[in-house]
Amino acid sequence: AIQLTQSPSSLSASVGDRVTITCRASQGISSALAWYQQTPGKAPQLLIYDASSLENGVPSRFSGSGSGTDFTLTISSLKPEDFATYYCQQFKNYPLTFGGGTKVEIK
């Protein structure tokens, strides 16, 4: 199975900060990567698909980049509602796999 390694596992940031989360795949997955946001007690929500395409309704401060094995999710200017846990997921091969998550906390 393809392994996805997210870093960092957690970070502390302030409102207005630029935040970058990385996701590294154990083998090349082209652009078959999605990013999700999850707040406590809620289901995950899709942010980015195809590594860099913004899902409808998602604010433009979220962006994704990368291909092959290295991917990045960037939040350009953190808002209070962005404090959450973020997951990447690969769609290259079954079984599908998720990264371990990155928790973004308030500094």
Place this chain on the structure above:
Amino acid sequence: QVQLVESGGGVVQPGRSLRLSCAASGFTFSSHGMHWVRQAPGKGLEWVAVTSKDGNNKYYEDSVKGRFTISRDNSKNTLYLQMNSLGVEDTAVYYCARGNWNSLGYWGQGTLVTVSS
């Protein structure tokens, strides 16, 4: 609007079985692959299984192969997950999700399965 509503969770003893259901509405159910994803308490997301639009193709995460069966009834707009030989490691919130070829665009609210003696 798209709605996915899971049901069937609860407390079950190790070794027993449970069947989860996911009722779909607001979209053409038979046009989408459907997934189950789980999340153990305080842990990350784990993909469990997928069924194709017509139910003819299914894939599973290794730890559930041979124990879990995903199925669907397109006439009832309902997705199922039959879980046999449950172990404590299967304790989790189970989500159903609507699949596109490159993402999981819609998720249900989840149903909690607790495996405990």
